[in-house]
Amino acid sequence: MNPFTPIINGMRITLSHLFKKPVTLQYPTERPNVMPRFRGLHALNVSHNKAKCVACYLCPTVCPAKCITVEAGEDANHDKFASVYEIDMLRCIFCGYCVEACPVDAIRMTGEFELANYRREDFVYSKERLLEKK
Amino acid sequence: MDIVILGLPMMYYIAMVAKVLVAFVFVLLTVAYATYAERKIIGHMQVRLGPMRTGWHGLLQPIADGVKLFFKEEIIPSQSSTFAFLIAPLIALIPAFITFAVIPFGGIIEIAGYKIPLQVASYYDTQVGKVFDVNVGMLYILAMSSLGVYGIVLAGWASNSKYSLLGGLRASAQMISYELSAGLAVVSVFMLSGTLSLNEIVLQQSAFHGFNWFAFKQPLAFLLFFVCSLAEINRTPFDLPEAETELVSGFCTEYSSMKYAMFFMAEYANMVTICALTATLFMGGWQGPFVDTIVLLGPVYFIAKVYFLMFVCMWIRATLPRYRYDQLMYLGWKVLLPLALVNIVITGIIGHFIK
Numbered sequence: 001m002n003p004f005t006p007i008i009n010g011m012r013i014t015l016s017h018l019f020k021k022p023v024t025l026q027y028p029t030e031r032p033n034v035m036p037r038f039r040g041l042h043a044l045n046v047s048h049n050k051a052k053c054v055a056c057y058l059c060p061t062v063c064p065a066k067c068i069t070v071e072a073g074e075d076a077n078h079d080k081f082a083s084v085y086e087i088d089m090l091r092c093i094f095c096g097y098c099v100e101a102c103p104v105d106a107i108r109m110t111g112e113f114e115l116a117n118y119r120r121e122d123f124v125y126s127k128e129r130l131l132e133k134k
Numbered sequence: 135m136d137i138v139i140l141g142l143p144m145m146y147y148i149a150m151v152a153k154v155l156v157a158f159v160f161v162l163l164t165v166a167y168a169t170y171a172e173r174k175i176i177g178h179m180q181v182r183l184g185p186m187r188t189g190w191h192g193l194l195q196p197i198a199d200g201v202k203l204f205f206k207e208e209i210i211p212s213q214s215s216t217f218a219f220l221i222a223p224l225i226a227l228i229p230a231f232i233t234f235a236v237i238p239f240g241g242i243i244e245i246a247g248y249k250i251p252l253q254v255a256s257y258y259d260t261q262v263g264k265v266f267d268v269n270v271g272m273l274y275i276l277a278m279s280s281l282g283v284y285g286i287v288l289a290g291w292a293s294n295s296k297y298s299l300l301g302g303l304r305a306s307a308q309m310i311s312y313e314l315s316a317g318l319a320v321v322s323v324f325m326l327s328g329t330l331s332l333n334e335i336v337l338q339q340s341a342f343h344g345f346n347w348f349a350f351k352q353p354l355a356f357l358l359f360f361v362c363s364l365a366e367i368n369r370t371p372f373d374l375p376e377a378e379t380e381l382v383s384g385f386c387t388e389y390s391s392m393k394y395a396m397f398f399m400a401e402y403a404n405m406v407t408i409c410a411l412t413a414t415l416f417m418g419g420w421q422g423p424f425v426d427t428i429v430l431l432g433p434v435y436f437i438a439k440v441y442f443l444m445f446v447c448m449w450i451r452a453t454l455p456r457y458r459y460d461q462l463m464y465l466g467w468k469v470l471l472p473l474a475l476v477n478i479v480i481t482g483i484i485g486h487f488i489k
Binding site for chain 1: 177178182
C-alpha cells in the first residue's frame with residue numbers, strides 16, 4: 001500500500017478540524033446550560049409559607065448513602081413536621097431516590113452544582129439552607 | 135566611516151552587532167511564541183481552545199511559563215555527575231542558537247552608503263564588490279547540529295537515572311542514523327548548486343521571481359531532508375528520546391527549573407533553525423516576487439516561509455503518533471538512507487547528461 005495515503009488523509013483531517021468551532025466552555029465566565037432533569041443540590045418545597053415535608057421518614061429510609069437526617073416535631077395544629085432536616089452533601093451521591101420516594105412532593109433537586117466549601121461543617125445543609133432555594 | 139579598526143570600517147562592527155542582536159532576538163521571540171503557537175494550533179486541531187487565560191487569548195502564556203520555570207526549585211540529583219549535569223543543557227542550547235549565524239535572511243541593505251548583507255556571518259567587501267559569507271556554511275550547520283546531540287546524551291548519562299540513560303541512548307542512535315540521510319539529502323542540492331555557501335544557494339534560486347526553488351528540482355531530497363530533520367531535532371513522530379509513555383520524560387527527566395527550560399528552548403530553537411535551513415536550501419530563502427526593488431520584502435518572505443514550515447511541524451505533531459523504536463530504525467536505515475543514495479545517483483546521471 002502507498003505509505004503516503006494514510007499520512008495525507010490524517011493531515012487533511014487535522015487541518016479541517018483547525019477551522020471547526022472549539023467545543024471548549026470557558027467555565028467560570030461562560031456558564032453551562034444545565035438540563036431541567038439535572039440532579040444538583042436539593043431544595044425543600046414550600047407551601048403556605050412552610051415546608052411541605054411531613055417527616056414521614058421515607059427519604060432517609062430509601063437513601064442509599066444514609067445522608068439524610070430527619071427528626072419529626074409537632075406544630076401548633078398538632079400536625080407532624082420536620083423539626084430537623086439535614087442532608088450531608090459529603091455523603092450524598094445525588095441519586096435522586098429521595099425525590100422519587102417523597103409522597104408529598106416536598107423535596108426536589110435543583111441545577112445548582114457548585115457545592116465546594118472550606119469547612120466540613122458547611123457541607124451539612126440544614127433545613128433553613130435547603131429552604132432558601134426557591 | 136573614517137575610523138578603521140583591524141582594516142575594517144566602524145560601520146562593519148556596528149552592523150555586525152546589530153545583525154547578531156536582530157537574529158538572536160528573532161530566534162528567541164520565535165522560540166517563545168512557537169510554544170504558544172504550538173499549543174494553540176494543536177488545541178484547535180483537537181477542537182479545543184488552547185491557552186486562553188493569560189492575557190488576550192493567552193498571549194502572555196510564554197512569559198508566564200518562563201517566569202514559572204525561572205522561579206522553580208533547582209534540583210540536582212545527589213548521585214549525578216554534577217559538572218556534566220550542569221553543562222549538558224548549555225551544550226544542547228548553544229549549538230541550537232549559533233547555527234542561525236550562517237542563514238541569510240534578506241538581501242543587501244544600504245545604510246549611509248555602507249552595504250550590509252542580511253546574514254550574520256557575512257560582509258560586503260567594497261574593494262571586490264561582492265558578499266563574503268562562510269563558504270562552507272552548510273558544513274558548519276551540520277557540525278553544529280551534531281554537537282547538539284552531545285548535550286542530550288550527556289544529560290541522559292549524567293542524570294544517573296535509567297529513564298534518562300535510555301532517552302540519551304535513543305537520542306544518540308536516532309540522531310546518528312538520521313543525520314546520515316539528512317546529510318546525503320542535501321548533497322544532491324550541492325550537486326546542483328556547486329557551492330556550500332548558503333548565500334550562493336539562495337541567489338541561485340532567484341529566477342522566475344524567486345520561484346526557481348530546489349524543492350521543485352529535488353522534491354525527493356526536500357522531503358527526505360525535512361523528515362530527517364524532524365527526526366534529528368526529536369519532533370513528533372520521532373520524539374522517542376523523550377517518549378512520555380515509556381521513559382517518563384527521557385533525557386530531561388531529572389532536570390528542573392531553568393535547566394529544563396534550556397532543553398525546551400533548544401528543542402524549539404532547533405525547530406526554527408531546521409525550518410530556516412529547509413526554507414533556505416529548498417524554498418528559495420528570502421527570494422520572492424519584487425524582492426529586488428523592495429529589499430525589506432526579503433526578511434518578510436523568509437519569515438513567512440520559516441513560519442509556514444513551523445506550522446507544518448506542528449501540524450505533523452497534531453496528526454502523527456510516535457514511531458516504535460524498531461520502526462524508527464527501519465525507516466532510517468532501510469528507507470530514507472537508500473532513497474537519499476539513489477537520489478544522489480540519479481541527480482549525478484541527469485546532471486552528467488544535461489551538461
